[in-house]
Amino acid sequence: MNKNSSVKTVVAVGIGAALFFVLGRFVAIPSGIPNTNISVQYAVLALLAAMYGPVAGGLIGFIGHTLIDLSWGGSPWWSWIIASAFVGVVVGLFAKSLALSEGDFGKKKMVTFAVANVVANAIAWGVIAPVLDIAIYSEPVEKVFAQGAMAAVANSLTAVIIGLLLVVAFTKTIAKKGSLDKE
């Protein structure tokens, strides 16, 4: 990593965490199921992680989620924060193969992006969050896995649908590599 990109990562983490916070704290899009809102922040987390890599993705999830918890006034709920960070790291691992800054985003990359998000969210909310809930907070097994499964489905859908729409729209704004023709 050269020096310029490391400064950029620092800033991307800061701004990304701020975005994650604002979307997670103040933006509520009703999902149709009572009391359940669409967590758009996970779509944005997916996009930013895919752009800036696993370190940035993980930190955005970690810092953003911690700030949300702190702003609600409780002590941070570490198990879910770690799950958020995990989503960022896993999606970020695909940053190289997605190469969003090149501007072409074909079918193959769409599938990669979708699979990465589903895997990341399924493991994070279906396994990591409930297991840590049991280990740290001794909550009942049935309850945490029911909660986790709901979150896994909701967040994967959000990340895949809104995330894909975002990425496609975003890559259209970038000039493709080799898009200039010699006349």
Place this chain on the structure above:
Amino acid sequence: MAAKTVLNYLPRKSVVHSLTGTTKLAFFLCFTFASMITYDTRVLAGLLAVSLVCFKLSHIKLREVRFMLVFMLIFLVLNNLFIYLFSPDQGTAIYGTRTVLCHLFWRYDITAEQLFYTLNITLKYFVALPVAILFISATNPSEFASSLNSIGISYRVGYSVAIALRYIPDIQRDYHNISQAQQARGVELGKTEKLWTRLKNAVTILLPLILTSLNRIDVISNAMELRGFGKNPKRTWYTHRPFRTTDYLALALGAALFAVSMTVTLVCGRFYNPFI
């Protein structure tokens, strides 16, 4: 949407406020971990007492933080309700006995063990609450980055957190402007739209927000690059304050609480069992 600051800093003249940010952060972490590992009612009660004394010392009034308290209470009630709905016998599973107080219906009995377990969960929430509120409202946000750095976290990460705190109000304002502008053009996010349209409409708001944020990232990182950010392995902080006696005392108290909680957990187990 009022431009509320995230961490609702309430400046006061008090012992708690005069502690350095580092001390507060370290104490907060020690305390949350201490209350996290144990489920022992006696330890939790002791921690709650310490926590309330700290709150008293800070001269922050209860009504100033009422919003957080109410939110936490709602969350707590909902959580306890869910736990009961999903496993009414969690208390029995933990404490090993089953003392039925009264029968409700189907598999739902009210047992002494379940009530005791619920009491412990409630205690666990309340123990951390005053210290968390204090940490948020008595720490100057600009001191936060330097305190993260001084407990051993890389200053780059500290700086990221500082940037996040600095730009949250800006991004909030951007979001507000963009969503008003789009709503004026007929973009609707409420329940009147179909779910798919709602999602697509969310993207029409999110995309401009992300593009302006990416622009911001470029501008800020260029500015930091120009000022030589990240050149040295260490840096100094404008808001850094030297430690005083009270800081050492607070740190010792935090470490002691953590040690007590850890020893009790290791020696007597996580749960205090009055049933056998």
